[in-house]
Amino acid sequence: MSSATQEAATMNPTCEQCGGQCCRGLVIPAGNPTPEQVEWMECRGRVVDGQWYVDAPCLYIAEDGRCAIYATRPRVCREYAVGGEHCRATRRAYGREA
Ligand code: SF4
Numbered sequence: 001m002s003s004a005t006q007e008a009a010t011m012n013p014t015c016e017q018c019g020g021q022c023c024r025g026l027v028i029p030a031g032n033p034t035p036e037q038v039e040w041m042e043c044r045g046r047v048v049d050g051q052w053y054v055d056a057p058c059l060y061i062a063e064d065g066r067c068a069i070y071a072t073r074p075r076v077c078r079e080y081a082v083g084g085e086h087c088r089a090t091r092r093a094y095g096r097e098a
């Protein structure tokens with residue numbers, strides 16, 4: 001991807017360019033985990049900006065990467081704003097943007 005294209009993608013993210021990352025994991029406040037919890041979490045994801053990003057793909061990701069239940073997807077999915085605060089944080093956590 002050229003730097004100009006990368007810059008445009010960062011300013012106006014698209015789910016295709018992102019790879020549907022917010023459907024592929026859970027975000028959990030890191031809190032104050034025990035050493036055993038840290039060991040387990042480190043096998044499942046990463047910590048970025050005080051939050052755990054646990055790799056756990058949704059059951060409803062279709063083969064083409066789209067939502068297989070789009071018309072009836074949960075409310076939290078409907079309200080998740082492309083380019084919003086959580087979208088941007090997820091994209092940063094998975095290296096989709098700086
Ligand atoms: S993190 Fe944002 S850009 Fe990526 S799939 Fe989710 S809504 Fe789309």
Ligand code: SF4
Pocket residue numbers: 022023058059060061062066067068069070073074077
């Ligand atoms: S239900 Fe659909 S939109 Fe919601 S996380 Fe699963 S694949 Fe993504």
